[in-house]
Amino acid sequence: MGSSGRGRRGWREGRGDAGQHAEDDREKGPRRRTHKWRRALLAALITTAVVAPLSAAARPEIPAPLPAALPKPTASTLDWAYAANSANAAAAARMAAAHGETHRARADREMADPARHLLAFDGRGQGMATEVFGDLAHADHVAVLVPGSDTSLDTYPRFRAAAEALHRQLTSTAARGTRTAVVAWLGYRTPDTISTTVLTTDRADEAAPHLRAFIRRLHGIVGPAAPVSLLCHSYGTVVCARAVAHLDIDDLALIGSPGTGSHTAAGLHTTARVWAARGQDDWVAEVPHARTNLFGVTVGFGTDPVSPAFGAHVFAAGKGGHSDYFTPGSVSLTNLARIVLGDSAEVTRA
Template structure:
């Protein structure tokens, strides 16, 4: 299997090369946003999406035109939008200017403007779960069956967390926001790029810059969590050394390229979870170099030797981590809220 992966990574063409470029206007040249200028940024990016929709329609790409047109809706709030090629976007759910806990979702393979609704749904589901918990609704994930199908359901204690900004339980009335960050060209699930760190290395500077801009909006006291799905966990691992975030959550991760959580060189708490039916569990945890190309992502983030905080993710598959009512979504919300003593163990 390793030989096949190496061969594919070295000689196979990237799947994205086969698709013709979709025309769109250059993104608006905006100054980094502040709390006072968020509405201006949102309006400028909606206007860009509207222009992109018209250009895609003139190009004959009705699917992209419809996707862009939906993003131009007055209710949508984008910090960034670029309709060119596979597309880039960063959409805000909630009142970012007033939020004291922010989750940034980093997607994995096969995510583009054409498939954006699927990614957007994960952000919607997380925001709804955060709102439900803030309203004080009963917690279906905290009962005696919280770990069903994934282990004991034991709660993970907080332990010593030097530098952590919050207590184990969130304060009442916590203000939250979720950001869906599609800030890079994701690899295809069936492609050479998905087994190498190249796309992640290209994406990492953009994610670092984006987190810095978020800090400019929300300030240094807000709690910021990176929720990194699948190949997105490779992106986060490349970006996170020294980054000002509180938690990095590896969801359905094939590996990070690091041998351990300490190897990520971050002060953030490192979490990892994988559903019982996630095919990523069958991916070999190897890393090899050939002709300057690295193939594979090394150590399993769920292994005890890696040293991450492993949380229960239920019985779901690779696309089920944000499913409403799931064990995984409940635990992800607890992590974002800083309720570390309530997170259930795998």
């Protein structure tokens, strides 16, 4: 990098042709790897360009009523919002059943359970929902979970299980008298894993304004004193990266991330502590952490958040795979709870 052309040329000549070829091979190595993953990515794009439209065409939009009309949420209106969204989910279940969508009807009926606390619900299409675990109005610490691809009302139970596991961990870990709440935010149309949308930031760009607006409304419920942590999984890390600039949050945890679209944590323009983790068996480690332009579209998400170059606080996630970060008893869940509770010194580092 810093040597002159003449010095570099003389050094090569001193090594002879064998040295020249060795250096050429080393220089070609990264290019070959880049070409290899670009070819693989291009093949995936071509495949999904055919498969995704066909699968979408075979899956009609699921009907549901419009979301309940709700006033600006406050601590005093939470119970009213929960009841209104429960009623809306029940109406969505009836409408889905009338159209022969038995699986969705069952999912909507489960959402309509009066014991559940839905801060938002929209049963149309793949569906969206925001569910609260714990006493949000009086919480001392709040965690917001943002899911990745393939999350919808039809697959919602696995996302809900993660939120429940985190809330149980927080309850058992927090000091006596400390109140916690977890919010499962399915507030955007997540991409399908087998689709072109999962390779670009398009869905994240759509989602980010909604997540920003939600976090601001959340502060109106819990007040400014309660720390808010944003825990983002997989493609959800791309959503969070698009949303966090100058947003009032205390911690941002990126888990199982394919990249955020930013070269560094500093590039996210957040005052929050930025954390990152990846399980030892997480397949996302094999995803090329690069960005490239194909046919005028930028695909890929750049720097690996657990790499030193990104600059996040990297914490241990144990041996788990891509869907194991919230497994009860896991290293990752223990550390995530510590992050939410502000126990940074207790977080085990990778």
